Amino acid sequence: xxxxxxxxxxxxxxxxxxxxxxxxxxxxxxxxxxxxxxxxxxxxxxxxxxxxxxxxxxxxxxxxxxxxxxxxxxxxxxxxxxxxxxxxxxxxxxxxxxxxxxxxxxxxxxxxxxxxxxxxxxxxxxxxxxxxxxxxxxxxxxxxxxxxxxxxxxxxxxxxxxxxxxxxxxxxxxxxxxxxxxxxxxxxxxxxxxxxxxxxxxxxxxxxxxxxxxxxxxxxxxxx
Ligand code: DC
Numbered sequence: 001x002x003x004x005x006x007x008x009x010x011x012x013x014x015x016x017x018x019x020x021x022x023x024x025x026x027x028x029x030x031x032x033x034x035x036x037x038x039x040x041x042x043x044x045x046x047x048x049x050x051x052x053x054x055x056x057x058x059x060x061x062x063x064x065x066x067x068x069x070x071x072x073x074x075x076x077x078x079x080x081x082x083x084x085x086x087x088x089x090x091x092x093x094x095x096x097x098x099x100x101x102x103x104x105x106x107x108x109x110x111x112x113x114x115x116x117x118x119x120x121x122x123x124x125x126x127x128x129x130x131x132x133x134x135x136x137x138x139x140x141x142x143x144x145x146x147x148x149x150x151x152x153x154x155x156x157x158x159x160x161x162x163x164x165x166x167x168x169x170x171x172x173x174x175x176x177x178x179x180x181x182x183x184x185x186x187x188x189x190x191x192x193x194x195x196x197x198x199x200x201x202x203x204x205x206x207x208x209x210x211x212x213x214x215x216x217x218x219x220x221x222x223x224x
Pocket of ligand 1: 013014035036037039040100101104129130131132133181185
């Protein structure tokens with residue numbers, strides 16, 4: 001039987017990680033784990049509960065007690081439930097995007113999520129997407145990709161994604177928001193966004209999604 005490996009895909013917002021991770025998982029018959037969706041679901045719940053995003057104990061308590069479920073769907077992107085409520089769509093809203101980095105920088109929140117993500121990835125045969133997968137969650141992953149693209153390309157991709165969902169977009173505002181989120185994700189004290197020393201660094205500004213998927217699938221087959 002073919003050995004099933006762990007593939008870590010990290011990188012900044014809008015680099016195309018989700019689409020790529022989903023397609024790679026489908027090509028290899030692997031599971032797909034979207035760790036950003038977990039931080040987003042908690043952020044949605046924190047907003048819902050009216051929590052203050054500087055109240056770390058309250059955020060940690062939420063992270064420890066929330067029941068988060070990522071259910072596979074036919075199109076590959078997960079259906080996301082928190083405490084039984086389907087939040088698949090609302091976790092992609094601008095309001096959640098604008099608050100998620102505040103929650104994701106809280107050490108106790110990360111500790112809890114990292115533990116859960118390791119459990120979810122156990123057994124291999126999984127493509128895990130996030131910011132700290134190669135550096136913290138699965139440092140032993142057999143294949144690590146750091147996927148990035150120029151800020152302009154990333155803002156344009158995010159804009160197209162939101163427009164697809166019928167959300168009005170202001171590209172200038174989006175560019176600013178992405179830059180702000182990247183800066184926060186890269187400068188936080190615990191597990192900042194950065195490539196693992198053994199990650200393959202891939203700038204996909206000039207590549208199509210299909211090319212990126214092919215590149216990763218080829219390497220996955222090479223390490224199996
Ligand atoms: O990939 P995304 O845009 O859905 O992620 C949302 C936020 O969650 C992102 O701004 C940073 C945070 N995140 C994180 O800190 N660590 C991860 N492993 C995944 C996401």
